[in-house]
Amino acid sequence: MTTRPAAGDPVRVLLRSHRALCERAVDPLEIAAGLEASGVTDRTAARCRHRDVFSLAEEMYARAPHPEAHAGPFTETYAGPVPHAPAGPPAGPPAGSPAGPRAPGDTRRSTGAMGAEWSSYRGAPLVLPLLPALLCAGTLAWLVLFGGSHAAVWATLCAVGAAVVLGSVIVAVRLVPRVPPAVGTAGFPTGLFLCACWLTGYALYGDRLLEGQLGGGPESLGGPGFPSPGIPSPGVAFGLSLAVAPAVWCARGFALAARRRLAGSRSLEEFASGVRPLLALAVCAVAVSLPALQWAAHALVGGPLGLFGADGAPAGGADPLAGWQSAAAGAAACGMLLFAALLLTAHGFRHAAFAGLASACALEALALLSVPAARLPGLAVLGRPVELLVAHHSATALPVAACGCAALVLLAYAATVLAGASAHHREAVPA
Secondary structure, X not given: OOOOOOOOOHXXXXXXXXXXXXXXXXXXXXXXXXXXXXOOOHHHHHHOOOOOXXXXXXXXXXXXXXXXXXXXXXXXXXXXXXXXOOOOOOOOOOOOOOOOOOOOOOOOOOHHHHHHHHHHOOOHHHHHHHHHHHHHHHHHHHHHHOOOOOHHHHHHHHHHHHHHHHHHHHHHHOOOOOOOOOOOOOOOOHHHHHHHHHHHHHHHHHHHHHHHHHOOOHHHHXXXXXXOOOOOOHHHHHHHHHHHHHHHHHHHHHHHXXXXXXHHOOOHHHHHHHHHHHHHHHHHHHHHHHHHHHHHHHHHHHOOOOOEOOOOOEOXXXXXXXXXXXXXXXXXXXXXXXXXXXXXXXXXXXXXXXXXXXXXXXXHHHHHHHHHHOOOOOOHHHHHHHHHHHHHOOOOHHHHHHHHHHXXXXXXXXXXXXXXXXXXXXXXXXX
């Protein structure tokens, strides 16, 4: 027989207003994160005679029906507060109980099935992030083999290599556990993808394009050793492909560690104080690895491997590390911005990530367009900021400023939103 809660029960009001959340929740942690996302705080929980939101979520989970136990409409079968159990997910129903067998519509996987699935892919998170670097190295090797060929051959090799490397990057970033996108959001983030392609393309070509425009126009882009207006900087391209691995490893490690921290936390404040150092560690690891990998890429491309010279031509004899610092600075800023966008996108904050990437793209595009626009009568003032920036520093200062500022804003925003439980609750912690 169903027991009706007493009149004025505040928990009943929350149950009715969060009916869908309580019905589909796998454990109280999902309800706690959903309550937090909707603005419920520990002060609200105190009015419901609970010490925090986590304790309130335990009672709501106990009072709400679940698909495997109830086939009827929404009913409340428990009127009073539940005893406070130890931290962790609730235990399953005992053997032979009515709630033991799964309902036909219950599609949730058991812990054993999830463990078996993850064990079969155990090596993928370590191997797949290295695939872009291996494919990029293979593309550079083919460019060396066909160094004396026609420009069309080089362009074809560059296009095919870029497509293959880009596909491997998409596969690698999907290893980061993701929060499902909101209802009505497109499955594939086309805007983010296009912005990331622009930023990567600028890191490869943008500095030389800007210097060529300031030096007299597109005809100045050609140079000795280049069968076309210029192949991508080999050291920068190889360094960015190498940076995919630490970015994916750090983003994945942070996501899994944060969800395990959520499972062991007893309050939202405890979870936030525990997850912020994890985020700082992931960001610092990527920030340190980016310049180191750029140096290693320039050293390997022009040094022991002898693939390219300092000017980008095959088998050059100049210092392979000449000018790598300026190129690495722009690539590192671009890498940090893309890593911040990956963190936010994986945890459901796709619009914020797109805003950060789009702002950096807009600044770079406006800078490129301001130079030819300044040659029009009466518009010379438009090109002065870019000319002064390049004259006092270098062309690399533009992507460093655009990507660096956007990355700092996104990381500051990530430090706020990723400390909330609602950014991590919609997927179970792997076994």
